[in-house]
Amino acid sequence: xxxxxxxxxxxxxxxxxxxxxxxxxxxxxxxxxxxxxxxxxxxxxxxxxxxxxxxxxxxxxxxxxxxxxxxxxxxxxxxxxxxxxxxxxxxxxxxxxxxxxxxxxxxxxxxxxxxxxxxxxxxxxxxxxxxxxxxxxxxxxxxxxxxxxxxxxxxxxxxxxxxxxxxxxxxxxxxxxxxxxxxxxxxxxxxxxxxxxxxxxxxxxxxxxxxxxxxxxxxxxxxxxxxxxxxxxxxxxxxxxxxxxxxxxxxxxxxxxxxxxxxxxxxxx
Ligand code: IPD
Ligand code: CA
Ligand code: CA
Numbered sequence: 065x066x067x068x069x070x071x072x073x074x075x076x077x078x079x080x081x082x083x084x085x086x087x088x089x090x091x092x093x094x095x096x097x098x099x100x101x102x103x104x105x106x107x108x109x110x111x112x113x114x115x116x117x118x119x120x121x122x123x124x125x126x127x128x129x130x131x132x133x134x135x136x137x138x139x140x141x142x143x144x145x146x147x148x149x150x151x152x153x154x155x156x157x158x159x160x161x162x163x164x165x166x167x168x169x170x171x172x173x174x175x176x177x178x179x180x181x182x183x184x185x186x187x188x189x190x191x192x193x194x195x196x197x198x199x200x201x202x203x204x205x206x207x208x209x210x211x212x213x214x215x216x217x218x219x220x221x222x223x224x225x226x227x228x229x230x231x232x233x234x235x236x237x238x239x240x241x242x243x244x245x246x247x248x249x250x251x252x253x254x255x256x257x258x259x260x261x262x263x264x265x266x267x268x269x270x271x272x273x274x275x276x277x278x279x280x281x282x283x284x285x286x287x288x289x290x291x292x293x294x295x296x297x298x299x300x301x302x303x304x305x306x307x308x309x310x311x312x313x314x315x316x317x318x319x320x321x322x323x324x325x326x327x328x329x330x331x332x333x
Contacts, residue, residue, distance in 0.1 A: 065148070065176040073127075073174060074182050074197055077150075080122055081170050084115050084154070085188040092165050092189070107158045112136055115154035115170065123150055133306070135280045145178040145306055151283035156185075157256030165189065171258035173283025175306060183287030185262045194262040194288055202265050202291035209265055212293045212316045221270035221319060222250045224260035228275045235275050235299060235311060240331025244323065257312070261285025264314050265292050271315030273323070275299070279306040289314050299328040 088111060096110040116136045123132055127148070132139035134152040142149065150172065155161050157168030166189040174182040183202075185194040196202035202209045229241035229251075245251050252269060254260050257277050263269040265288045274281075283306060286296045298304055299311040301324050313320060313328070 065179075065181050070181055070197060073148075074184075074195070076126065077172055077174060077182060077184055078193070078195065080119060081172055081184050081186045082193070084118050084170055085186050085191075087118070088115065088155070088170075088188050098162060105159070107162055108136060109155075109158060109162065111161065112155045112158055113138070116152065119150070119152050119154065119172070133279055133283075135278065142307065145175055147177070149175045149306075151175060151279050151306060153258060153278075153280035156258040156281060157254075160255045167254060167256060167259065169256050169258045169262075171280060171284045173280075173285075173287055175283065178306065180283065180287035180290065183284035185258045185284050185288065187259060187262075194265065196265075196288040196291040198287060198291070200291070202288045204262075204266055209292050210267065212264075212267060212270075214293070214316055214318060216270055216316065216319065218319060218322055219247060219249065221248045221315075222252060223248055223315075224254065224263065224269050224272035225251045226253050226274060233275050235333060236328055237331035237333060240327050244327040257281040258285050261289055261314055264294055265289045267292075271313070271319055271323070273299075273314075274312045276309050277312045278309050282312050285314070293317075295320050297324075299324065299332075 098109050101108055113136050116134050116138050120138045130148045132150045153171040155168050156171045160167040170186045172184045181198050183196045194204050229245050260272045264272050294314050295317045296304055296314040304310045304312055
């Protein structure tokens with residue numbers, strides 16, 4: 065992607081993200097409808113839909129040749145990543161939005177021919193913006209983020225995880241994952257994959273692991289983490305698909321190898 069065009073696209077995307085975030089903040093105490101999707105804990109609100117529609121309307125008006133992958137179904141149904149694709153989660157952390165009125169994010173990744181060019185993650189209530197452009201570094205509120213520490217001791221890392229190590233899951237033996245959690249220093253669960261990837265990029269967590277996420281959960285976070293030397297793969301070490309659900313592991317390459325070899329592969333079901 066041409067760098068000048070990418071700058072224009074980034075500025076436009078950033079201004080829409082900030083506008084959408086301000087709209088959510090303004091309406092945070094207004095009533096809204098809640099519905100469930102794949103299961104009783106998979107929530108969607110009228111605010112998720114309103115925010116997604118805002119992006120779709122603007123993108124289609126300004127960039128009719130671009131494609132959109134988005135969570136709530138107003139985007140395109142894509143089978144390839146050819147061309148320029150916006151990958152949008154209008155509210156990542158809907159459960160936090162509903163129960164806490166904070167700790168949720170707008171996540172926008174822009175990919176060109178399958179390559180992540182732009183990542184934007186906006187912590188709406190904290191008004192904190194993480195962003196990156198490929199090969200230009202990652203930023204938190206316009207302050208450049210430092211590269212990830214390559215020399216972390218495995219026993220001292222903090223990892224973002226959700227409950228798959230407590231409850232049965234399809235992919236990895238829970239006992240093995242409990243060994244992992246006991247070996248590292250600590251685990252955290254924030255309820256927004258996008259924010260958790262941003263925290264890895266910021267260095268306040270050392271890694272993030274999920275057994276199943278959708279492209280819109282991670283598209284922006286992968287671009288941001290990549291700019292500070294974070295590697296993202298599935299639990300087999302393969303690249304994460306932007307067209308399908310996938311397990312997701314993001315951390316530095318040394319830790320990635322150890323987790324995959326010692327825990328994820330040995331515990332594979
Ligand atoms: C969810 C959050 C959560 C993760 C779930 C996602 P949503 O996204 O990122 O942290 O554990 O798998 O579905 O539904 O709030 O956009
Ligand atoms: Ca999400
Ligand atoms: Ca969402």
